[in-house]
Amino acid sequence: MQKRWIIQEDFDGEAVHTLQQELGVSETLAKLIQLKGINTFEEARDYFRPSLEQLHDPFLMKDMDRAVNRLTEAIGNEEGILIYGDYDVDGTTAVATFYGFLSRFYNKLEYYIPDRYKEGYGVSEAGIRYAAQNNYSLIVTLDCGIKAYEKIQLAKELGIDVIVCDHHTPGDELPPAYAVLDPKRNDCPYPYKELSGCGVGFKLLQGFSLQSGIDMKELWAYLDLLAVSIASDIVPITGENRILAHFGLKKLNRSPRPGLKSLIDLCKTNKDLTISGIVFGIGPRINAAGRMDHAGSAVALLLANNEEEANLLAEMVNNKNDARRDFDSTITEEAIQMISTNEEFANAKATVLFKEDWHKGVIGIVASRCIEKFYRPTVILTESNEKVTGSARSVDGFDIYAAISECSDLLDQYGGHMYAAGVTMSIENVEAFRKKFEAVVAKHITPEQLIPSIHIDSIIKLNEIDRKFFNIISQMAPFGPQNMQPVFVVEHVQATNVKLLKEQHLKFTVKQPGTNVAFDAIGFGLGDYYDLVNCGLKFHMAFTVEENEFRGLKSLQLFVKDIKFDD
Known part of the structure; x- marks a missing residue:
């Protein structure tokens, strides 16, 4: 699936310069720190040295x-x-x-x-x-x-x-x-x-x-x-x-x-x-x-x-998880088939699917799986206790809770967050809900929100990456929503030693003309790029920096998130 690269360009130049001087870091690292909302030495100290004493009263x-x-x-x-x-x-x-x-x-x-x-x-x-x-x-x-x-x-x-x-x-x-x-x-x-x-x-x-x-x-x-x-x-x-x-x-x-x-x-x-x-x-x-x-x-x-x-x-819990995986896999296949074979569903801005015998315990997971395939707000519904209950999941930047709220006249109960919600309704309201939810999403969602995106923190050169660079990034952890692991782009690079692993993963050594460094890189699920990467074409690469340990030896490795080829 094609992805949008959103490259961060909105920096506070004065704060970046101050951080660079006071922390003794590169401009790239100072920009990363400022992106976290940190503008002073004191804020940086609290961020990099968290303490339980910083908890609110x-x-x-x-x-x-x-x-x-x-x-x-x-x-x-x-x-x-x-x-x-x-x-x-x-x-x-x-x-x-x-x-x-x-x-x-x-x-x-x-x-x-x-x-x-x-x-x-x-x-x-x-x-x-x-x-x-x-x-x-x-x-x-x-x-x-x-x-x-x-x-x-x-x-x-x-x-x-x-x-x-x-x-x-x-x-x-x-x-x-x-x-x-x-x-x-x-x-x-x-x-x-x-x-x-x-x-x-x-x-x-x-x-x-x-x-x-x-x-x-x-x-x-x-x-x-x-x-x-x-x-x-x-x-x-x-x-x-x-x-x-x-x-x-x-x-x-x-x-x-x-x-x-x-x-x-x-x-x-x-x-x-x-x-x-x-x-x-x-x-x-x-x-x-x-x-x-x-x-x-x-x-x-x-x-x-x-x-x-x-x-x-x-x-016991693990056995239940194995059973959950079986249900998850079967229902996901059914859901994807329903979308693919129905022209109206396939061309919609949102997905709303109902089947009375789907397992209630996995419909939230199925909604997430459908987004991986079709990338749009999704509600998966099943029957439970003579009502229809469902789980909703959203895409980056779209408030699914607000969209469901606009359909509240058709619901017995609903609740949740911007990206995940639950609904309960009468069975006779399912079709009306599907149509209204589709209309609400179509009205509010932007074309860009229907394309998966990768947020890029900085365009860098490969020779900026070293152990100190990695150690400072590591101190920004734990990574998660709104404090994501920094994603970088290097431009006009070439690959050697290209390998295709298990017919779907890409492993290679990446080099950038004009620099004297090379890094091992791995891209899970990027096997479709094998021929183009292997034939020597130059490309841009979005990645995170990871540490790999093999036989007791630690080295830096680039975890590839996406590849775009030079025109």
């Missing part, structure tokens, strides 16, 4: 004082507390963090994960009634609840207080909870708006610890779980998230809890985990528990106390 969050006081009161009065979380990675890590932390010194609590198939997303009536029947007078919701107005009203009528910890965009009216913690509240002054659901729960525990005089080291022990939530929920790796992810990854790679260690072992990696490693390794395995069965097994794994228990639970 949790009491800056609206309702934090009420939430901490109510939690403290419940523990002091020995009330029953029900910790209620969503069934995805963010929700299960949030529950494991909150329950794991509190259970170290309080035992009148339980966790509750709704059944994806029986109860659906978010706070359910069944969950509220379970709390009432079991004498829980306080519910803490994690990664859900911000739109559960009716369910929380029911809890209130049953004499149950609710503390909502959520990070999704609120509706027009907040739920009638005792406290609502959500940085995206219009009236919330909290400085950082992009916490994960687990992150909001973590801030409540931070506030509780501060007020109760609990040593913060007790809470920092859960940073490995928080890093998994930040990575898996695809939230920006900026500000507070970057600090939390930085220290969470350190713990994950040095002393992970037994459940996470078992999952890391299953991934069979000999490298330190990164944000990307979590997204493609640990995250899908945790998610599979709730996709294929009940997510309670994922929480039990994350709370496992010893290696034997963790290995047993990890194997």
